[in-house]
Amino acid sequence: MSGLAALLSVFVVASPVMAEMKTITDVIGREVKVDLPAKRVVLGFYFEDYMAVGGEKAYDSVVGISREAWVGKVPANWKMHVAHRPSLADITDVGEVDTQTFSVEKVLSLNPDLVILADWQFKALGLDAERLVKQGIPVVVVDYNAQTVERHVASTRLFGQLTGQDQRGNEIADLYQGAMKDIADRVAKSGKPKPKVYVEFGNKGPAEYSFTYGKNMWGAMSTLAGGDNIAAPFVEWWGPINPEQVLVAKPDVIFISGREDNKNPTAMPMGPGVKEADARKNLKAFETRQGWSELPAIKNGKLFGVYQGGSRTLSDFALVQYIAKQLYPEQFGDVDPIANYLGYYKKYLPVTPEGTFAIAVTE
Known part of the structure; x- marks a missing residue:
């Protein structure tokens, strides 16, 4: 009994280190409280970017995806990743915003502790996105579609925070920012x-x-x-x-x-x-x-x-x-x-x- 009590006391002390409630600001300026690193994630878009920042292990915590946003837009890319990691095909499909098949009920059934949406998805969902928020589910918005350095960098750092890979997120964000600065500098010198x-x-x-x-x-x-x-x-x-x-x-x-x-x-x-x-x-x-x-x-x-x-x-x-x-x-x-x-x-x-x-x- 004393051994079990000791184990439980260690667990009680250790658990806050493993998960911490943080307030983050997403790319559209919303403050969102999230228990990080997230353990049950629904990912709407930017699947490869999420993996690049969080590492392949980040997908151990992904319980739902908008599959058509991956399969439909870059089918060969999807097949390449599934060939390497077959379990991607087993992740629950929550439907896609573009095809009007996105299901709030399906998302809720997965009991997620985080939903990540592209800015365009969040805007298109409108009241459905608000339903998720009202149910107490943190919804974080990221955006690579805008193709601005600012939003690329902010989204990448967010992925780092959400996956517990801050250092890696900062490294890739810095790489991107540096590459774009180099382009701008070279263009400026052309005259x-x-x-x-x-x-x-x-x-x-x-x-x-x-x-x-x-x-x-x-x-x-x-x-x-x-x-x-x-x-x-x-x-x-x-x-x-x-x-x-x-x-x-x-x-x-x-x-x-x-x-x-x-x-x-x-x-x-x-x-x-x-x-x-x-x-x-x-x-x-x-x-x-x-x-x-x-x-x-x-x-x-x-x-x-x-x-x-x-x-x-x-x-x-x-x-x-x-x-x-x-x-x-x-x-x-x-x-x-x-x-x-x-x-x-x-x-x-x-x-x-x-x-x-x-x-x-x-x-």
């Missing part, structure tokens, strides 16, 4: 006028214009890379632009983003498992769009493909480097963006993708 840039999601192929980007994602990345985003005056976040406006703007450089799992055979293929030859073939077809042969970007061979999944994530510093290198080649001659992209995976994640993540129309 050149900002090249005009157009970025389009190539999911519809060359026959139909798809989304371009204004303030966030590829639009913000182009701006961070020192480009003058021609869509910014016409598209706030993302959406189509009048094809005539592209012709009038005469972009100096064009980027077509692509994904790894397209139903449209003419769509831009990019990402894990994609061969360079296939990506270049489909990229080249965009040159045939009406009026594009007269654009400076096409005349000068400045048409490029980039991986859609390489945005809104911590590894996107390498894609910003790639964009900047195409805009200011003299300033980035010693930078190998794709080596940096893969190097990030090798250092911070348990898997390293193989495929095509950025490509020029000319070999």
